[in-house]
Amino acid sequence: MALKSLYKEYWKTVSKEKGAWYADIKKAPPAQPWYNKLKQYNRKLIVTINRLRLGHCRTPSHLYKLQLVQNPTCPECQHNFAGLQHIFFQCPAYRIQRLILVCELDLVSEGVPVSQILQTLLYTEKYTNYFI
Numbered sequence: 001m002a003l004k005s006l007y008k009e010y011w012k013t014v015s016k017e018k019g020a021w022y023a024d025i026k027k028a029p030p031a032q033p034w035y036n037k038l039k040q041y042n043r044k045l046i047v048t049i050n051r052l053r054l055g056h057c058r059t060p061s062h063l064y065k066l067q068l069v070q071n072p073t074c075p076e077c078q079h080n081f082a083g084l085q086h087i088f089f090q091c092p093a094y095r096i097q098r099l100i101l102v103c104e105l106d107l108v109s110e111g112v113p114v115s116q117i118l119q120t121l122l123y124t125e126k127y128t129n130y131f132i
């Protein structure tokens with residue numbers, strides 16, 4: 001079996017237990033890091049986006065997983081599991097921030113549709129309906 005096929009199999013197996021959010025975003029291992037074409041961005045931005053893609057950020061669900069908080073509930077709307085999907089796409093408390101994000105992405109998009117930018121950052125088809 002070719003090395004690439006072995007890596008894909010490893011990706012499938014490991015992603016069931018680790019990096020499930022990222023595996024949901026990216027169905028197959030990337031040939032090159034997503035930021036290869038974005039060398040002009042600073043390291044802090046790339047690290048922040050990588051944390052979002054991996055689900056390793058200060059959401060109640062992740063802090064709960066790390067046993068740093070007592071429950072994964074959203075402090076804004078009391079949704080029982082405040083992960084990235086909830087905060088980015090569902091929480092009614094962040095409607096304005098969501099609108100600002102889309103507007104600001106539109107300003108710097110240079111003609112690329114905002115939905116496409118978000119797909120690039122957090123790709124999975126099930127989330128695009130929130131922005132189209």
Ligand SMILES: [Zn+2]
Nearest residue numbers: 074076077091
């Ligand atoms: Zn909420």
